[in-house]
Amino acid sequence: MADAKVIPFDEDRSRAGGAARPARRRAPAAGTAAVSALPGQQDAPEPWREPGDGAAPSGGQEGPERGGWDRRIAGGLAFLRRRVTGEYDVDEFGYDEELTDQVLMSLLRPVYEKYFRVEVKGIENIPAEGGALIVSNHSGTLPLDGLMLQVAVHDNHPAGRHLRLLAADLVFMLPVVNELARKAGHTLACAEDAERLLRQGEVVGVMPEGFKGIGKPFGERYKLQRFGRGGFVSTALRAGVPIVPCSIVGAEEIYPMIGNSKTLARLLGFPYFPITPTFPWLGPLGAVPLPTKWTIQFGEPIPTSGYPVEAAEDPMLMFNLTDQVREQIQHTLYRLLVRRRSVFF
Numbered sequence: 001m002a003d004a005k006v007i008p009f010d011e012d013r014s015r016a017g018g019a020a021r022p023a024r025r026r027a028p029a030a031g032t033a034a035v036s037a038l039p040g041q042q043d044a045p046e047p048w049r050e051p052g053d054g055a056a057p058s059g060g061q062e063g064p065e066r067g068g069w070d071r072r073i074a075g076g077l078a079f080l081r082r083r084v085t086g087e088y089d090v091d092e093f094g095y096d097e098e099l100t101d102q103v104l105m106s107l108l109r110p111v112y113e114k115y116f117r118v119e120v121k122g123i124e125n126i127p128a129e130g131g132a133l134i135v136s137n138h139s140g141t142l143p144l145d146g147l148m149l150q151v152a153v154h155d156n157h158p159a160g161r162h163l164r165l166l167a168a169d170l171v172f173m174l175p176v177v178n179e180l181a182r183k184a185g186h187t188l189a190c191a192e193d194a195e196r197l198l199r200q201g202e203v204v205g206v207m208p209e210g211f212k213g214i215g216k217p218f219g220e221r222y223k224l225q226r227f228g229r230g231g232f233v234s235t236a237l238r239a240g241v242p243i244v245p246c247s248i249v250g251a252e253e254i255y256p257m258i259g260n261s262k263t264l265a266r267l268l269g270f271p272y273f274p275i276t277p278t279f280p281w282l283g284p285l286g287a288v289p290l291p292t293k294w295t296i297q298f299g300e301p302i303p304t305s306g307y308p309v310e311a312a313e314d315p316m317l318m319f320n321l322t323d324q325v326r327e328q329i330q331h332t333l334y335r336l337l338v339r340r341r342s343v344f345f
Contacts, residue, residue, distance in 0.1 A: 094182030122298035131198035136246035138207035141255035198239035215272040221252035230318030242301035247332035250294030
C-alpha cells in the first residue's frame with residue numbers, strides 16, 4: 001500500500017484523485033415504476049389492510065396492531081426498491097442522505113447510546129441554519145470520535161442538522177471505507193471543498209490535530225497537539241461562518257496506545273501502527289474498544305462575519321483565532337475531566 005500522505009487543510013489546492021462529482025439523480029431501470037417515499041413522508045402510501053385490521057379497541061385507544069408492522073415492512077421494501085433501481089439522490093460529493101439517515105445512523109446509534117453512552121452539552125451553540133465550522137479535538141487511535149460526533153449533531157440538534165466531516169486522504173484510499181465515507185457525507189480535508197460546503201449552508205466538522213492527535217501515546221491524552229497553520233480559520237473567514245469549538249472526553253481511553261510499531265506502519269503504509277494492552281495480543285478481540293463514558297460539549301461560537309474580506313490573508317489574525325479556538329477546547333477538556341467521576345461511568 002502506498003505511503004499515506006495528508007493534504008494540508010490550510011493549503012489552497014485541488015483534491016488529488018478526488019474531484020467533486022456533479023450532483024446527480026439516478027434514473028430507475030427501464031420498465032421499473034417509480035418508488036414512493038418512505039412512511040411518514042408526504043407521498044407515502046397507506047399499506048393495504050384487510051377489513052377490520054387496525055381497528056381501535058374499545059375505549060378509543062390504539063393497541064398493538066398489524067398496521068404498524070405493515071407500514072414498516074412496506075417502507076423497508078420501498079427503500080430496497082429505490083436502492084436496486086437507483087431512484088435516490090446524491091450530491092456532488094457523493095453524500096447519500098437517505099442511506100445515512102436510514103442505515104448508517106441506525107448502525108451507529110446503538111454504539112453511541114448504549115456502548116459509549118454519549119452525553120451532549122451545548123448543542124444549541126450550533127446555528128439552526130446557515131453554515132458553521134465545528135472544530136474538535138481528535139483522539140482514540142481509531143477515528144470513532146468523528147463518527148460519534150456525527151451522530152451527536154444528527155440526533156440532538158433541534159433543527160435536525162447533518163454534520164459533514166473533513167477527512168484525511170487515507171480514508172479515501174481504503175476500499176469499502178472510501179465509498180461509505182462519501183455516502184455518509186465526508187469529503188477530503190481541502191480548503192476548496194470545505195468552503196463550498198460552508199457557502200451552501202452546511203455544518204462542517206474538522207479535527208485539525210489529524211494523525212498527530214489520533215495517534216498520540218496514552219501518556220499524552222487530552223493534551224492538544226498543534227492545530228496547523230490556521231487553514232480552517234482562513235476557510236471560515238472566507239465563508240463568513242462562525243467557528244464552534246468542540247471538546248470530546250472519553251475517546252482517549254477506548255484504545256490506550258502504549259506503543260507504536262513504526263516498521264509495521266511503514267510496511268502497511270499507515271501513519272502509525274498502535275500497540276495497546278489488548279492489541280495485537282488478543283487478535284480480533286483486541287480491536288474491540290473499551291466501553292468508556294463519553295461527553296461531547298459544543299462551546300460558544302466565535303463569529304467571523306465581522307471581518308473584512310482580506311482578513312483571510314492576514315497571518316497574524318489567523319494565528320490569534322487559531323490559538324483562541326485551541327485554548328477554548330483545551331480549557332473545556334480540563335473542566336470536563338475535573339467533573340468526570342469515572343472513565344467508565
